[in-house]
Amino acid sequence: MLKEGNIRIPSGCAISGIIDKSGAVFSGQIIADSIATMHDRSNGLGGGFAAYGIYPDFKEHYAFHMFYDDAKAKQDTEDLLKANFVIAYEEKIPTRKTQSIKNAPLIHRYFVLPKLEVLNASEMNDEDFIVKFIFNVNKNIDGAYIFSSGKNMGVFKAVGYPEDVAEFYKLETYNGYMWTAHGRFPTNTPGWWGGAHPFNLLNISVVHNGELSSYDTNRKYLEEFGYSCTLMTDTEVAAYIFDLLLRKHKLPVTLAAKVIASPLWNQVERLSPKERELYYNLKIIYSKALLNGPFSIIVTYDNGFIAINDRIKLRPLTAASQGDMIYVASEESAIRRVCKNPDKVWIPKGGEPVIAEIEQQNISEIYDKKEVTA
Amino acid sequence: MSLNYLTPEFKVLRDYDRCINCKVCMRQCANEVHSYDEDLDKMIADDYKCVNCQRCVVMCPTHALTIIKHPQVFRENANWTYDAIRDIYRQAETGGVLLSAMGNDRPYPIYWDKMVINASQVTNPSIDPLREPMELKIFIGRKPDKIELDENLNVKTKMPPQLKLNFPIMFSAMSYGSISYNAHASLARAAKELGIYYNTGEGGLHKDFRKYGENTIVQVASGRFGVDREYLKTAAAVEIKIGQGAKPGIGGHLPGEKVSEDISETRMIPVGSDAISPAPHHDIYSIEDLSQLIYSLKEATDYKKPVGVKIAAVNNVAAIASGIARAGADYIAIDGFRGGTGAAPKRIRDNVGIPIEFAIASVDSRLRSEGIRHTISLVAAGSIRNSADIIKAIALGADAVYIGSAALIAIGCHMCQQCNTGKCNWGIATQDPNLVKRLNPEIGYKRLINLITAWGHEIQEMLGGMGINDIESLKGNRLMLRGIGMTQKELDILGILAAGE
Ligand code: SF4
Ligand code: SF4
Numbered sequence: 048m049l050k051e052g053n054i055r056i057p058s059g060c061a062i063s064g065i066i067d068k069s070g071a072v073f074s075g076q077i078i079a080d081s082i083a084t085m086h087d088r089s090n091g092l093g094g095g096f097a098a099y100g101i102y103p104d105f106k107e108h109y110a111f112h113m114f115y116d117d118a119k120a121k122q123d124t125e126d127l128l129k130a131n132f133v134i135a136y137e138e139k140i141p142t143r144k145t146q147s148i149k150n151a152p153l154i155h156r157y158f159v160l161p162k163l164e165v166l167n168a169s170e171m172n173d174e175d176f177i178v179k180f181i182f183n184v185n186k187n188i189d190g191a192y193i194f195s196s197g198k199n200m201g202v203f204k205a206v207g208y209p210e211d212v213a214e215f216y217k218l219e220t221y222n223g224y225m226w227t228a229h230g231r232f233p234t235n236t237p238g239w240w241g242g243a244h245p246f247n248l249l250n251i252s253v254v255h256n257g258e259l260s261s262y263d264t265n266r267k268y269l270e271e272f273g274y275s276c277t278l279m280t281d282t283e284v285a286a287y288i289f290d291l292l293l294r295k296h297k298l299p300v301t302l303a304a305k306v307i308a309s310p311l312w313n314q315v316e317r318l319s320p321k322e323r324e325l326y327y328n329l330k331i332i333y334s335k336a337l338l339n340g341p342f343s344i345i346v347t348y349d350n351g352f353i354a355i356n357d358r359i360k361l362r363p364l365t366a367a368s369q370g371d372m373i374y375v376a377s378e379e380s381a382i383r384r385v386c387k388n389p390d391k392v393w394i395p396k397g398g399e400p401v402i403a404e405i406e407q408q409n410i411s412e413i414y415d416k417k418e419v420t421a
Numbered sequence: 422m423s424l425n426y427l428t429p430e431f432k433v434l435r436d437y438d439r440c441i442n443c444k445v446c447m448r449q450c451a452n453e454v455h456s457y458d459e460d461l462d463k464m465i466a467d468d469y470k471c472v473n474c475q476r477c478v479v480m481c482p483t484h485a486l487t488i489i490k491h492p493q494v495f496r497e498n499a500n501w502t503y504d505a506i507r508d509i510y511r512q513a514e515t516g517g518v519l520l521s522a523m524g525n526d527r528p529y530p531i532y533w534d535k536m537v538i539n540a541s542q543v544t545n546p547s548i549d550p551l552r553e554p555m556e557l558k559i560f561i562g563r564k565p566d567k568i569e570l571d572e573n574l575n576v577k578t579k580m581p582p583q584l585k586l587n588f589p590i591m592f593s594a595m596s597y598g599s600i601s602y603n604a605h606a607s608l609a610r611a612a613k614e615l616g617i618y619y620n621t622g623e624g625g626l627h628k629d630f631r632k633y634g635e636n637t638i639v640q641v642a643s644g645r646f647g648v649d650r651e652y653l654k655t656a657a658a659v660e661i662k663i664g665q666g667a668k669p670g671i672g673g674h675l676p677g678e679k680v681s682e683d684i685s686e687t688r689m690i691p692v693g694s695d696a697i698s699p700a701p702h703h704d705i706y707s708i709e710d711l712s713q714l715i716y717s718l719k720e721a722t723d724y725k726k727p728v729g730v731k732i733a734a735v736n737n738v739a740a741i742a743s744g745i746a747r748a749g750a751d752y753i754a755i756d757g758f759r760g761g762t763g764a765a766p767k768r769i770r771d772n773v774g775i776p777i778e779f780a781i782a783s784v785d786s787r788l789r790s791e792g793i794r795h796t797i798s799l800v801a802a803g804s805i806r807n808s809a810d811i812i813k814a815i816a817l818g819a820d821a822v823y824i825g826s827a828a829l830i831a832i833g834c835h836m837c838q839q840c841n842t843g844k845c846n847w848g849i850a851t852q853d854p855n856l857v858k859r860l861n862p863e864i865g866y867k868r869l870i871n872l873i874t875a876w877g878h879e880i881q882e883m884l885g886g887m888g889i890n891d892i893e894s895l896k897g898n899r900l901m902l903r904g905i906g907m908t909q910k911e912l913d914i915l916g917i918l919a920a921g922e
Contacts, residue, residue: 257545258544258545258888260541260545260887260888260889260894260898260901261889261894261898262898262900263897263898263899263900263901264893264894264895264896264897264898265894267789267794267897268795268897270789271789271792271793271794271795272792273792295567296567296568298568298570299574302570302574309891311554311556312556312558313554321575324576325570325574325575325576327580328568328576328578328580329568331560331564331580331583332564332565332566332567332568332578332580333568334559334560334891334893334896335795335893335894335896335897337891337893337894339888339889339890339891339894340545340888340889340894341545341546341888358890359548359553359554359890361546
């Protein structure tokens, strides 16, 4: 049977996301409790978390989280790493033995910056350089996989139920201002750790519940812009589309939302002339970046997240707020579990994004731990 | 009669219990098959002349007529087939090139029929187009790489000219001359009502149809018939015709007897003179020359209209298409080897070119690998027979399709393949005023609207089944196709998996 990455596997899922808009950090236990409520939406074949603000000591470094199948993969990758990067710190990612998480690969993290001479020789900016490096490792080094690469953030994922994954990675010991979580229900999978969510590239991470019927269209479109979709997962495609729109094409996140869940033509006709012009261009230029098929998705980037449904809302998504906290999840129960009395609870319409961003400009300055009312 | 060694191809069966000698068949048949025998007081038929266009069969008020394949056979021979022998009789008789019409009718594999379409079950809900929005609108033209906005979200991108289509379907190039005034009237009016486009072909634009300009693509072919300022100005887009699927590599010839007063005016040539389209454009001997013509036409139309290039699907189609994209064309139309024609040498029609299915797949793949696919539109032509063919064409990588033969069938064509004789009993491929008036454009345009609307519904149903609510998300979505009964090599070229994979 083909391993995930060589074959496309549809899956259903649970997702959850929490942000403190004041930028204050809180423990990973909260998101773990939230996603655990939706245990039945996953089947133990994949769980994971993205955490932002967890590495204040290395906030200027790219944090590479790696899975290695064996020592050889590790050695080959480290040779390549050392040739291209200055490594400020590296370690085995701390884990605890748990009953339900088995067959763990070697899991390491590295805090790195590209070597200036290599970067200059490449004539790329450092983000493009990193992306190219990641594609190279993931595609060409057998048994090595970079699954997290942003600054001051990290992804933690495994084959298992999300609450077990949180325990395995000791997430209660990390504090971040924004967290997302994912529990997976693949219809079949050989259980590859890299296939779990969140999917990450630089500071963009994606958790996704759904199945893209536009997968092949989206993938081919991305390939024209130099992305190589090696995992054959919908989430990978969604992440690259956001990377293209937000990082490369500098679209505001509100408009990126209108690309992946674009308004219908008859809605566009009814807009003001200025908006009509905008959406006309957006829809035509990015027609192949439309994500079609059922999905609810949370995309996290530097300073916030966007949660959105497909435009006819074929998957569940609920949102709530309390003070500075914004919650989104597949089910309201997952929010109520960690926020008993929200100020407001709402169900976003299809294609209508929930955007929550840190209010202070300089997010890297804020790392006070704050008690969270739960 | 039989001195030319030929025997009749068809047999006219008349049920004399039903025939009332009304002579409708006699009046309807331009081939003069039927006549009335005074002595016998009976209608009789000359089987030799029958082309099986079925006009009489349909018009006979008592349903007395049936045309069958003539039962006369040669001694069975797998090598010297009926056609092989008869073609030799014909050429030995006339010393001429064999002419034929409509598309390649040889039993080559039809790859559309070896592909099946996906649908959602459980993991992805199918969408009911009667209850949910389902978008079929597409745009043909060059697309910028990215959108540029100023800080107030005003669009700074200069969007190249686009054709807006309510259905991913257009009417293929068929010239006035090869088809009748009424056929053009039907196509033009239907295109307008449907919000799509028809293509004048290379025979110029009749002055009566200038009012449909917004839905008209005009062709500039090697003969440059009818091309003037007005022509370019009136159209919504200009298409340079390099070749056509039915006769790649050769030109065209409208015999002088078909060049009536009206056609002479439209084509801008003298009445009764042969209208000859040279095989190549004599100002295009290379890709740079093509680029010059593209930009001359863009200059002439103030860069306000898409300029497309139509080519026949041939071996090297992917590289040629890439060259055309880089030469500045806004869209590329590719015509496969089953594409129809008003007249083509039979050997060329039946042996030159490649199937459109392969051509689309390899052009789409090639342009993608060069990172330029998203900048240009691709129109597939060459025997699109139904809505499923369209779904498959788009999933393989086309943006839209051209239909020619299917549109003519909608207005009455019975595929008798005699268009080149000018005696089309259905009033389509003829300039004989008595025949032309048989095609009522009032009815014709409605039948075309019905056809495209029906296909639109079917496309929506199939899209919904796949869990897609926008045709854009089908483009190049080859995962939605599976192949049946193909070799691995064929599957690889089409870029699809085998059924069950
Ligand atoms: S049209 Fe029919 S009924 Fe009339 S003459 Fe011909 S065969 Fe007889
Ligand atoms: S257009 Fe007329 S002549 Fe040509 S195939 Fe159709 S029916 Fe026959």
